Amino acid sequence: MIKARYPAIAVVLVISLMVFAGFQTVLAAVPQAGDRLSLAGAMQNPQGQGVKEVEVAVLVNGQHVRTVTGEKISTDKSGSFLSEFIFPAGTLPEAKVEVAAYKPSWKKLAPTAVQVLQTGVDKDGNRLFQAQGDFGLARTITPAFWLATAILLLVYIIIAAELMHRTLAALLGAALVLFISYTAGTFDKNYFILSFEDAIAAIDMNVIFLLMGMMIIVGVLKKTGMFQWLAYKSYALARGNIFILSGILMVVTAVCSAFLDNVTTMLLMIPVTIEIAVTLKINPVTLLIPEVFASNVGGTATLIGDPPNILIGSYANLTFMDFVTNLVIIIAICMVITVTCYIYWYKRDYLKADVKDVGRTIDFMKSEYRIKDMKLTVMGLVMLGFTIFLFVIHGVLHMEPSIAALTGAMVLLAISRADIVEMLEQEVEWPTLVFFIALFMVIAGAEETGLIQIIAEWVLDVSRGNLTLAVIMVLWVSAIASAFIDNIPFTATMLPIVAFLNTTIPGAETGILWWSLALGACLGGNGTMIGASANVVTVGLAEKAGYHISFLGYIKACFVPMLITVVLSNAFLLIATFVRPLTMSR
Template structure:
């Protein structure tokens, strides 16, 4: 049964990597169905293996973001950002990268790139610039910015749920290193684009002035925007204060988003049509496949091996978990990897107790930042690639790596290295 569970897990992974031929959601659901058909899990056990805290968190945040979008909030932000750039490519790079990082930290990086990437394509093409480097910058910023908080990147959502960590825990233990990685990443992208001649501004200011001479007001719904921003702010506050009193992030997001649907003058049916159901079902399918591995004791065996390797040396564990997570996440989607590794660390926690908390943060930094290594490393990468192709600017695997991989190697090494250094210097490593 152990061999069968591992075989189905590997097969599901292989199908996920073949997304050109099989959609990742279909791959995950096929794996989940196979787990139940062969009898590794009963339907009841499969249902119980789904982490609904993660599902509720994603569903709730998707609804809040959809209402914000309906209010015209993102269009308004994009218009102001375009004005602020004044036709200067350097300003375009930094403005949209910083905006992407900030939005990714408090929404989620997939949602952020869905509205940010088309805006970037529009701006840079009208300025006579090549969109691909700017889109890669958006991808890098979305993954590094999303690393900072519980809700910013799917791996963090998974870690928060499995490890029982709250919004404040990520702000304290992960955000400082994610901010450093974000700033350094944008700066390196700036140097790389300058070296390759993508920041030349000939005629750009004139083109942008022509664009901005159109004074057509952005269509907004002020009442809806105030309601959505108010609920969004309340949600963030409850994320920070709710965990200590037993309010999990998933319950908070589900409750506040439902309240927003109650007070907003919108059709829930229309809003639910905008929910990324494929993403939710992808998570559910993976939880079932991973649940089969847990059921047959695979994670217990891996946790034992990891415990023996670390032998109580948490500093060694930080380096081992962090860098292995980064490398693996670069070549397989970081979502299924994090689901698997989180289960291993949960087993390890039974042996080491709270002393192993730094390993959760090493996993977060490694899995999130490692997603920048290749085009298939994170969901946001695939989303931007699809948008680029739809806009007539295909983004190849090799071209992405020319820009992203060197930057990802530097930022990931820097973040994990700083975290390890702080851990050792504060006496925790003694």
């Protein structure tokens, strides 16, 4: 009887031990009360902009600590970070809490103390603490800086010397940036230029899709014969006078660029211009270069005419009428000079035009250059008008211009039943789009390693406290830099610089420095074929039609006129500095 009880007792003991062990496990799983710290902050450059992807370390009493989740801390796209920590009860607030940071091409942030404040107690008995701080980072010159600068210069030299096609040169530069980053940069962060993710993010798809959409719309309209008809009308209006014709084309291009973007305007004007030049038996380049120069001048006059103006208007809360009121006068003056300069520059070429029998030529063009498909023409013009309308109101809708262009292009393809494969193969200038993609990557490498910021900081240091000097510096640095570096990223970098100058220099609160930046970036883009998007598109489409424009040839035709327009702008801005009520509304 007793023996029979032993197994039962053993079972009871085993069950009791299991229950006790489970109870202990449950107790161990219950979080013990402690000190919970929420640490938030931001890493900023000297201009107050957030710096992304900064590695952040937190030290308590000199020892590195991990977050609650054990993940590494890094800043987001805005340069901010937020992490949670838990410590044994009684650790805070007496402990010394410090933040350190590191990112390639930036000076290391030495451990910096933050103030810890108690905010309460949660339901689990944890004492809650909070700490917050903004930390400044400064650039440092690393091997990556020199490599990125050298690659950027190499790309420009190759394009200028025409050692290879500009698209191949840009792609080679982009490949070198990424190759160095993931070879030498893997073993030594001082050689890391640009991550693949940042390279992809640097591609401005708004520009790419805007170009693609407008190329498709133009491609469909080309089938209607409308551009040939416009060529006939332009020639008839000028009555065969090539000098008047060139002036008409420049003025029309400038006015259209003020209400469209300059890239779209050139996409529409290039086919017309080539038709006119072929009829007159002159090189289309003699009309195309004056037109693209005029497009960049005209686009400077309004908020939507040039991408730098869109950036400036958005950042500074400037309206469409602010740009018109403050810039139309100087742009009109620049246009007069532009027309005069190019008519003189290409005088010899224009005199070679075949204009012996104007009346007969007009009759011939009238019979030959007719609209072939009226129905398709109407559909194309309606969708073009709809796209332009979207461009005008895109700010109200908070819609990117590329959405307007793609919508117009795709609806036009759908209703016209045009062959999209044919459009993509024949009408979309892929080498130009790929050139933009690669160039965005190369410039991003220069930005990431600090080249563009160093230029901007130099302007800030030299012009501090003097409005006249600041106006001159912002205008000329923007103009020269935008001639050789795409004006869109440079303008984006300059925005916080100008905003800071507006608050620190007496008299700058009128907003005159915004106009210095707009005039410098937009007009300076005329200096070289890679200074503005419209230039690249024009060169690409001219080349596709069989008319080559060299890098040095473009500089020869455009750099001096660009300097003249900037000099005129300089005089205008200096007058505005001292006679503010007459010229500046803000």
